[in-house]
Amino acid sequence: MEIGVDRSLCEANAVCLGFAPDIFDLDDDEELVIRPGAVPDDQVERVSDAIKGCPKNALFITS
Template sequence: MRIVLDRARCTGIGICESFAPTVFEVDDNGELVVLSAEVPEGALDEVTAAVEGCPALALRLEP
């Protein structure tokens, strides 16, 4: 699965990072960095929680 970020919607508050810190990181400028475009093996539950927990609806998963 591929992680898609809508930068225009992202507020950079870091909820996704708290769910999946090995996949998402908010940089020093407050911008979200997706560390892996593909969901890493074994991280689907964490990434799904991050996508579902995003209040700005800035993340989605694509096959």
């Protein structure tokens, strides 16, 4: 599983960070940063919850 973000929708409100802090972060400009590469197996459920919980529906699975 890999994750993408629609930056035109993302408000960087960090809801996803609350679900999966090992995968999501905010940079110094308060832009969403997603850990590159495939999501580790032990984080898949958390990331799935983050995608479902995104208030702007900005997150999606790319593969």
